[in-house]
Amino acid sequence: MILIGNWKMAPDTSVQAINLAKKIDKISKKYKKNLKVLLAVPFIHTGVVAKSLKSSILTGQSISSSKVVASTGSISASMARSYGIKYCIVGHSESRARGEDDKSINNQIKNLLEKGIKPVLCVGEKERDTHGWYLSSVKEQIENALSGVQKNSLKLVTIAYEPVWAIGSNSIRVATPSECQEMIIFIKKVLSDIYGDKLSNTVPILYGGSVDEKNASDFIDLGRADGLLVGRVSLDADKFGEIAKSISK
Ligand code: PGA
Numbered sequence: 001m002i003l004i005g006n007w008k009m010a011p012d013t014s015v016q017a018i019n020l021a022k023k024i025d026k027i028s029k030k031y032k033k034n035l036k037v038l039l040a041v042p043f044i045h046t047g048v049v050a051k052s053l054k055s056s057i058l059t060g061q062s063i064s065s066s067k068v069v070a071s072t073g074s075i076s077a078s079m080a081r082s083y084g085i086k087y088c089i090v091g092h093s094e095s096r097a098r099g100e101d102d103k104s105i106n107n108q109i110k111n112l113l114e115k116g117i118k119p120v121l122c123v124g125e126k127e128r129d130t131h132g133w134y135l136s137s138v139k140e141q142i143e144n145a146l147s148g149v150q151k152n153s154l155k156l157v158t159i160a161y162e163p164v165w166a167i168g169s170n171s172i173r174v175a176t177p178s179e180c181q182e183m184i185i186f187i188k189k190v191l192s193d194i195y196g197d198k199l200s201n202t203v204p205i206l207y208g209g210s211v212d213e214k215n216a217s218d219f220i221d222l223g224r225a226d227g228l229l230v231g232r233v234s235l236d237a238d239k240f241g242e243i244a245k246s247i248s249k
Contacts, residue, residue: 001034001035001036001220001226001227001247001248002035002036002038002158002204002206002226002227002228003035003036003037003038003227003228003230003243003244003247004037004038004039004040004059004087004089004120004160004206004208004227004228004229004230004234005024005037005038005039005040005230005234005235005240006040006061006089006092006208006229006230006231006234007020007039007040007041007042007045007234007235008042008061008094008231009042010042010235011045011235014044014045014048017041017042017045017048017049018048018049018051018052020235020237021039021041021049021052021053021056022052023237024037024039024056024234024237024240024241025052025053025054025055025056027237027240027241027244028055028056028244029054029055030244031244031245031248032055033248034248034249035244035247035248036057036227037055037056037057037244038056038057038059038086038087038120039053039056039057039058039059039234040059040060040061040087040088040089040120041058041059041060041061042061043060043061043075043080046058046060046080046083046084046085047083050083050084057086057087058083058084058085058086059085059086059087059088059089059120060075060080060085060087060088060089060117061088061089061092061095062088062089062090062092062095062100062108063075063076063077063079063080063088063090063108063111063112064076064077064108064111065103065104065105065107065108065111066107067111076111077111077112077114077115077117078115080112080115080117081115081116081117085117086117086118087117087118087119087120087158088108088112088117088118088119088120089120089122089160089229090105090108090109090112090119090120090121090122090145091105091108091121091122091123091141091145092122092162093122093124093162093164093167094167094168102140102141102144102145103144105121105144105145106144106145106146106147106148109121109145109146109149109157110148110149113149113153113156116156118156118157118158119156119157119158120158120159120160120206120229121142121145121146121157121158121159121160122159122160122162122208122229123138123141123142123145123159123160123161123162123187124138124141124161124162124163124164124166124167124209125137125138125163125164125165126164126165127164127165128163128165128179135186138161138183138186138187138190139186139190142159142187142190142191143190143194146194151195151199154191154195154199154200154202154203155199155202155203157203158203158204158205158206159187159191159203159204159205159206160205160206160207160208160229161180161183161184161187161205161206161207161208161225162207162208162209162229163175163179163183163209165209166209166210167208167209167210167231168210168231168232169232171209171210173210174209174210174211174215175207175209175210175223177218177219177221177222177223178222178223180207180219180222180223180224180225181222181223181224184205184207184223184224184225185224187205188200188201188203188205191203204226204227205225205226206225206226206227206228206229207219207223207225207227207228207229208228208229208230208231211228211229211230211231211233211243212233212239212243213233213239213242213243213246216228216230216242216243216246216247217246217247217249220247227247228243228247230243
């Protein structure tokens with residue numbers, strides 16, 4: 001079971017980041033037997049946070065799609081690796097909204113894999129229409145993101161299903177466990193069409209979007225997710241701890 005805390009563009013100071021990391025690391029230690037806790041930290045905090053983590057796994061938030069040194073303002077996969085980053089979120093809807101496209105996502109995934117960093121690919125539709133177009137948009141995101149990714153690298157990939165309409169403070173509503181389950185089955189099918197049944201079953205599929213301490217376990221027990229990607233609530237160590245407790249049973 002995987003639990004990712006996505007800190008997004010928070011907290012404001014390195015001191016706050018260290019304190020939050022320490023609190024969450026204690027939680028990770030407590031549930032270590034059944035739960036992998038990943039902390040997706042803004043890159044500027046990764047250096048100080050790395051020193052505070054013993055049980056949680058340092059995770060990045062998007063890297064450069066290019067390998068060219070003349071890329072001012074960007075972070076390479078090699079840099080991320082040198083800070084001990086083991087996983088990296090790619091294709092988050094908030095990054096897509098700022099211009100991250102399928103080609104960039106595909107290149108980022110290849111750059112990460114080349115350096116042994118595990119990509120967490122976020123996919124999700126902008127809206128749920130009644131014709132089922134949302135299914136084809138998610139299929140397309142997966143196919144484009146994994147284009148050229150070889151079979152032997154698939155075991156390093158995690159997918160997070162994050163319906164855009166359910167993410168963040170502007171979300172319309174949280175997904176229902178049955179919407180989550182439907183999509184998880186669908187994503188498995190898309191993967192299995194590309195890589196075959198056996199390999200696609202090794203890919204953890206998580207749910208993300210307005211997860212809190214009250215609804216978390218429903219996505220696991222009823223929604224059949226292999227874990228959760230939590231945004232806002234991951235900045236509150238106590239509530240994040242309750243999520244960890246509820247899904248590590
Ligand atoms: P949220 O964010 O939990 O605040 O909706 C989810 C995410 O960033 O993936």
